[in-house]
Amino acid sequence: MxxxxxxxxxxxxxxxxxxxxxxxxxxxxxxxxxxxxxxxxxxxxxxxxxxxxxxxxxxxxxxxxxxxxxxxxxxxxxxxxxxxxxxxxxxxxxxxxxxxxxxxxxxxxxxxxxxxxxxxxxxxxxxxxxxxxxxxxxxxxxxxxxTIPKDSDLEPNFxxxxxxxxxxxxxxxxxxxxxxxxxxxxxxxxxxxxxxxxxxxxxxxxxxxxxLPAKALVAQAIDGRLNVDKSGKIIVLPQFCPWKEHLYELEREKNIEKKIEFVLFTDSSGAWRVSTVPINSTSFQFRRGLPEPLRGLRDEELSTKSGVPGCIFIHAAGFIGGAKTKEAVYELAKMSLA
Known part of the structure; x- marks a missing residue:
């Protein structure tokens, strides 16, 4: 029962x-x-x-x-x-x-x-x-x-x-x-x-x-930016993480919108990267690019012309570069601010 x-x-x-x-x-x-x-x-x-x-x-x-x-x-x-x-x-x-x-x-x-x-x-x-x-x-x-106008006849490419x-x-x-x-x-x-x-x-x-955990790393980098460079325009991430959306949000929260121009971090191989900051998270336009005369150069040629040892590359579009050390990518970012 x-x-x-x-x-x-x-x-x-x-x-x-x-x-x-x-x-x-x-x-x-x-x-x-x-x-x-x-x-x-x-x-x-x-x-x-x-x-x-x-x-x-x-x-x-x-x-x-x-x-x-x-x-x-x-x-x-x-x-x-x-x-x-x-x-x-x-x-x-x-x-x-x-x-x-x-x-x-x-x-x-x-x-x-x-x-x-x-x-x-x-x-x-x-x-x-x-x-x-x-x-x-x-x-x-x-x-x-x-938002497509009523009279338009748009055909997709695929x-x-x-x-x-x-x-x-x-x-x-x-x-x-x-x-x-x-x-x-x-x-x-x-x-x-x-x-x-x-x-x-x-x-x-x-x-x-x-x-979400990446936000804490980006916040840490932003808070320590003056220890990296007195301009406050360069930040160093303790490790690579998704940073773009968090950076824009944290800039708004801290009333420093459009202040940061370069982000330094290590890549999967252990080398260092210097990234420009796009005007928004999906844009190819950046706030400030890497030096135009150095764009498209690689390795020894780039190191010689920049005067910075250990360079690996600067993309032809000027939005990112790489080097063997943090000091080298920092120098590339500083050259861009000059």
């Missing part, structure tokens, strides 16, 4: 997630995976159905139900839906964005074993949405990456649909001339959800365990 009661109690406690049956897309594939990362939904049953009775029996609905209340219903197809991630963003949310908006911080904490501080968690919450989830929202809602994540997920649906039963779709959906979920977890771990 006790065993029977225990089984009934556990069955009542089990959560149920519902999304629509039939063809699936990247947004609900990720939404379901994200929910299942949470302790609350870890062992939840997944139902794929368009039957309102199944909706009523479920604890949470994603991409189905024609409602959004932030509690049980997380659909975006209904007329009059214009929810965005926050006031900073203009992209209308899909089911992926809706789930991430409400559960994103808890999802990140789960993936990173509750390590981020509150401020770091806020940074990651925005970063993951901006770099990954927003594009899925836009794709599912038919929003272009570019097609990349098949290699985009939404394209890959779409391709995981059963083919029209294969088994297209509900069971076949459900099996393919499970595979698609695992695929996009794995990509998502890898991305979050990368930001949380690599990108």
């Amino acid at each position: 006790n065993n029977v009661k225990r089984v009934k109690l556990n069955s009542k406690m089990a959560k149920q997630i519902c999304t629509h049956s039939g063809s699936f897309h990247a947004d609900e594939s990720l939404a379901v995976y994200m929910l299942r990362l949470l302790p609350e939904f870890k062992d939840a049953k997944l139902v794929r159905s368009r039957n309102p009775q199944d909706w009523d029996a479920s604890d949470i609905l994603v991409d189905v139900g024609a409602q959004y209340d932030g509690v049980k219903y997380f659909d975006h197809h209904q007329r009059g839906f214009f929810e965005t991630f926050n006031e900073k963003y203009k992209t209308k949310l899909s089911s992926a964005g809706l789930i991430f908006k409400h559960y994103g911080r808890d999802i990140i904490k789960t993936i990173l074993n509750n390590k981020p501080s509150n401020s770091d968690l806020d940074l990651l919450y925005d970063k993951v949405y901006k770099q990954f989830v927003e594009a899925l929202d836009a794709n599912d809602n038919g929003i272009s990456k570019y 097609r990349d649909n098949a290699i985009s994540i939404p394209g890959i997920i779409s391709g995981m649906n059963p083919n029209w001339n294969e088994d297209t039963s509900d069971g076949a779709f459900d099996k393919c959906f499970a595979r698609a959800s695992e695929f996009i979920g794995g990509v998502f977890v890898t991305l979050v771990k990368g930001y949380g365990e690599s990108w």
